Amino acid sequence: MNGARERYARVLRVPHARALLLAELPARLPIGINGLAIVLFCREHTGSYASAGAVAAGFGAAVGLSSPLIGRLIDRRGLAPVVVPFSFLHAAAMAGLVALGLAGAPLGVLIALAAAAGAFIPPLGSISRAMWPRILADEEPGLLSTALALEGVLVELIFVSGPLLTAALAALLDPAAALVLSPVLLLVGLAGYMVQPPVRAWVVSAHAAAHGPWGALRSAGIRTLILTTAPMGFCFGAMEVTLPAFSEHEGWRSLSGVLVATWSLGSALGGLAYGARSWSGSPGRRYARFAALLPLGYLPLALAPSMVVMGVLALIAGCCIAPTLTAANQIAGDVAPAGAETEAYTWPTMALVAGIAAGNWAAGAIVEGVSWQWGCLAAASAAGVAAALAATRWRTLSAQEAAL
Structure with a gap:
């Protein structure tokens, strides 16, 4: 336990790490707001769940x-010249949605x-x-996974x-x-984010324009991550329904949110456990x-006889989500072509x-x-399909094998 705390403490002691995370919190909170807020708003003011x-x-x-396209623009033109105007365009589209919806x-x-609001929102996660x-360049390599x-x-x-x-704002x-x-x-x-020294020091790589129309997709590893992540997303989207x-x-029915939150808690706990240790060996094997x-x-969730049992099973099922996606994110950086790193992170996202959306739709019809x-x-x-693809293509998930 002490070792785990120390690894996270070492990450947070890196210059600018805490300031970047604190600035990220409000900037990234909209990804947890927008989907539900749009549904509730349109249901309230159009009267139809179908329209919502x-x-x-x-x-x-x-x-x-739009995320991969914005990522490619950032790699080729710089962070501030893309993110700042796109953010204001996103805000204008959201304001228009509210005004015209009312x-x-x-x-x-x-x-x-x-659609305009979604197209212009910057991919802050990527x-x-x-x-x-960039900010861990002078630190122990293993800290990146943490x-x-x-x-x-x-x-x-x-x-x-x-x-x-x-939900609170909608109710109040x-x-x-x-x-x-x-x-x-x-x-x-x-x-707050754009004024941080590492952000202001962001420079466009000399290799950024060298990858042609394929961009980050030149990497076989990125293509593998797309193939495996889509069915994972289907799995997660199906469970949301x-x-x-x-x-x-x-x-x-009133406790459905508690089950979903318990599932997310399992993922968070799994992610904390993953980051608490230094991993060795092939990243592709670990991901597989x-x-x-x-x-x-x-599979066991289909046999749940009660809410309590389902809560326990959902907690367990969630434990592998964050570790799997964290491993995928680390691999994306490893296999990205030089100068296309931001774009590379957007493709698995x-x-x-897309997988979550398909899972939502399919599970709605199924249930x-x-x-x-x-x-x-x-x-x-769907998770089984992802596992099979990862098992057969894990060798592409290394920097040496990823390039065409």
């Missing part, structure tokens, strides 16, 4: 599609504004992951606190309040082993977002048409 889902889907799809604008207009190797694990835990906390904040004021607060938090956080469906089946554990965690048990089995099956 369409607007939220437009936002999410735009985020996933005015009763047609659904197509709301979808277009939500930017942060690309920053860690820093990325800390990053993963931060994301889990955001996905717990963001929806809670959104109006869902519009959450949509107004979200870009304000982004801009405030970015104001299946756990509430189970709660409703058991007569505890964690991926192999994922389906084993989700895009695959994850409504068959049962929640089959939702669990669909999640486990």
